[in-house]
Amino acid sequence: MTTSNRAAPKTPPVSAPGTAIAVVGLRKSFGDHHVLGGVDLTVPVGTVYALLGPNGAGKTTMVNILSTLLTADAGEVRVAGHDVRRAPGQVRSAIGVTGQFSAIDMFLTGRENLRLMADLSHLDRRGAARDVAALLERFDLVEAADRRALTWSGGMRRRLDLAMTLITRPRVIFLDEPTTGLDPRSRREVWDVVREQVADGVTVLLTTQYLEEADALADRVGVLDAGTLAAEGTPGELKALVPGDGTNLDDVFLALTGHAASAVDPADPTGAVAPADGIAPTDLTEKETTAR
Amino acid sequence: MMPTYVVRDSMTMLRRNLRHLSRYPSLAVMLIAIPVVFLLLFVYVFGGTLGAGLPVHGGGTRADYLTYLVPGIWIMTVSSVANGTAVAVAIDQTGGMFARFRTMDISRVSVLAGHVLGAVIRTVLALAVMIVVAVLLGFRSDAGLPGWLGAAGLVLLLAFSFTWLTVAMGLAAGSIETASNTPLVLMVLPIVSSGFVPTEQMPVGLRQFAEHQPFTPIIETLRSLTSGAPVASEGWFAVGWCVVIGAVGYLWSRRQLGRVPTR
Numbered sequence: 001m002t003t004s005n006r007a008a009p010k011t012p013p014v015s016a017p018g019t020a021i022a023v024v025g026l027r028k029s030f031g032d033h034h035v036l037g038g039v040d041l042t043v044p045v046g047t048v049y050a051l052l053g054p055n056g057a058g059k060t061t062m063v064n065i066l067s068t069l070l071t072a073d074a075g076e077v078r079v080a081g082h083d084v085r086r087a088p089g090q091v092r093s094a095i096g097v098t099g100q101f102s103a104i105d106m107f108l109t110g111r112e113n114l115r116l117m118a119d120l121s122h123l124d125r126r127g128a129a130r131d132v133a134a135l136l137e138r139f140d141l142v143e144a145a146d147r148r149a150l151t152w153s154g155g156m157r158r159r160l161d162l163a164m165t166l167i168t169r170p171r172v173i174f175l176d177e178p179t180t181g182l183d184p185r186s187r188r189e190v191w192d193v194v195r196e197q198v199a200d201g202v203t204v205l206l207t208t209q210y211l212e213e214a215d216a217l218a219d220r221v222g223v224l225d226a227g228t229l230a231a232e233g234t235p236g237e238l239k240a241l242v243p244g245d246g247t248n249l250d251d252v253f254l255a256l257t258g259h260a261a262s263a264v265d266p267a268d269p270t271g272a273v274a275p276a277d278g279i280a281p282t283d284l285t286e287k288e289t290t291a292r
Numbered sequence: 293m294m295p296t297y298v299v300r301d302s303m304t305m306l307r308r309n310l311r312h313l314s315r316y317p318s319l320a321v322m323l324i325a326i327p328v329v330f331l332l333l334f335v336y337v338f339g340g341t342l343g344a345g346l347p348v349h350g351g352g353t354r355a356d357y358l359t360y361l362v363p364g365i366w367i368m369t370v371s372s373v374a375n376g377t378a379v380a381v382a383i384d385q386t387g388g389m390f391a392r393f394r395t396m397d398i399s400r401v402s403v404l405a406g407h408v409l410g411a412v413i414r415t416v417l418a419l420a421v422m423i424v425v426a427v428l429l430g431f432r433s434d435a436g437l438p439g440w441l442g443a444a445g446l447v448l449l450l451a452f453s454f455t456w457l458t459v460a461m462g463l464a465a466g467s468i469e470t471a472s473n474t475p476l477v478l479m480v481l482p483i484v485s486s487g488f489v490p491t492e493q494m495p496v497g498l499r500q501f502a503e504h505q506p507f508t509p510i511i512e513t514l515r516s517l518t519s520g521a522p523v524a525s526e527g528w529f530a531v532g533w534c535v536v537i538g539a540v541g542y543l544w545s546r547r548q549l550g551r552v553p554t555r
């Protein structure tokens with residue numbers, strides 16, 4: 001999306017200027033299953049925060065609470081200057097969410113899906129038509145645009161989902177494992193989109209199981225393990241926590257939590273299994289970090 | 293949330309719903325076909341025998357049975373369309389669309405408005421088809437305009453109530469299969485009412501159930517209205533049941549909409 005048609009921030013922060021997301025003492029349980037056990041984090045405006053964690057760490061639960069879908073049991077959560085519990089409407093008008101699984105209307109075409117989001121965020125007709133066209137172009141979906149999403153591939157659906165989030169012009173974006181299941185080229189496309197958004201002053205909180213994704217994109221990384229932040233810092237700071245050179249975040253994760261990060265089978269926390277989509281994270285690391 | 297946006301967002305959702313209908317008419321056609329098949333089956337296969345058993349002097353004819361059956365078939369039509377609503381709602385719930393809408397600044401009423409208004413429009417279309425089919429088969433009515441207006445009002449009230457009930461069923465279902473199975477009870481209940489045969493001809497236990505379940509007063513009221521007969525106290529029961537079913541469905545829907553689907 002180009003910067004020219006971006007509207008002014010819909011909801012200027014009412015407190016703690018410069019802070020897009022503020023979480024203090026966040027707790028959440030489902031029955032007697034404690035999923036989040038007191039999480040604190042702060043994300044400045046215009047930065048990327050990566051929540052890194054294995055399956056079941058509580059990443060999606062975090063995103064659901066920050067995006068007003070779930071209510072926390074305890075703790076303070078402010079997004080775009082508003083309390084998620086007291087002013088959910090104001091939070092919602094400032095955020096955009098791409099969940100872990102594509103949430104698109106399979107019976108509509110790609111263009112109609114984008115139009116639906118534009119209508120629901122009350123964009124004017126002409127501006128909406130222009131944004132729809134620009135986003136289809138940006139995400140390489142022009143050819144398929146007038147086919148029903150039912151006939152699209154999984155990767156195309158993920159990209160449409162992200163485009164649907166961007167068309168509402170959010171100031172804070174939540175991306176729950178945005179690149180899981182994408183091929184390397186689409187993954188880099190998504191990374192570029194995140195960087196463009198941040199360059200426009202948008203704040204991004206994303207979750208990932210891929211260490212090099214956090215390394216490539218994030219200003220700060222929080223390592224979520226069993227519902228608490230086992231460590232937090234810049235990618236460089238986290239690497240410095242572990243002695244020795246050539247350290248990567250894999251070693252950090254192992255050192256901090258006692259198990260590997262990527263796609264850990266909860267039944268077998270000691271075994272590092274290949275990521276589910278078959279893309280070895282290390283394949284990307286070199287290309288991406290050198291390209292940066 | 294400004295009131296003008298509630299209306300505007302509801303219309304956006306209704307447009308989406310009608311677009312689904314225009315893109316996939318086959319599902320709607322099937323849901324209308326089910327009560328049409330029941331009508332043909334009961335009139336032509338069982339109608340001669342069942343007509344003879346009607347409590348009119350000297351026993352009735354197939355034509356008498358058609359007149360007797362039509363109100364029950366209307367109810368079945370409403371149930372059938374409502375079944376489709378549960379499925380459509382379950383698709384949005386399990387597919388994450390409702391969760392997506394809930395992260396946007398849209399009122400809860402608007403989120404469901406597309407399904408509710410769309411369902412009422414589908415029901416009206418389906419009932420129009422049923423009336424035409426019944427008239428082609430020989431259905432005639434002695435009722436005047438007030439009777440027909442009353443009948444239309446009652447059927448619409450029932451459609452509205454069933455829509456909210458099946459919206460809740462669709463939200464609660466957790467899977468599309470469950471969503472298409474749960475509302476089948478609304479298809480079966482009219483058979484165990486005064487819709488297909490007079491309750492006096494049922495065995496005692498069944499008869500007590502049939503006489504006291506919601507469909508019987510609704511069907512009896514429709515029968516009186518469309519035959520030009522005066523409506524007795526069953527009219528109040530009919531309206532009362534519709535209001536109760538609708539209120540339960542609405543409150544249950546509101547609760548269910550807060551759930552985050554787990555995958």
Ligand SMILES: Nc1ncnc2c1ncn2[C@@H]1O[C@H](COP(=O)(O)OP(=O)(O)OP(=O)(O)O)[C@@H](O)[C@H]1O
Pocket residue numbers: 030033035053054055056057058059060061062100554
């Ligand atoms: N609605 C719910 N009811 C009960 N338990 C839940 C619910 N939602 C999540 N959980 C549990 O909470 C824990 C954290 O789940 P969550 O989805 O937040 O993890 P995650 O980090 O997103 O995992 P993944 O990488 O697999 O997406 C899991 O053990 C999960 O089973």
Ligand SMILES: [Mg+2]
Pocket residue numbers: 059060061100176
């Ligand atoms: Mg998750």
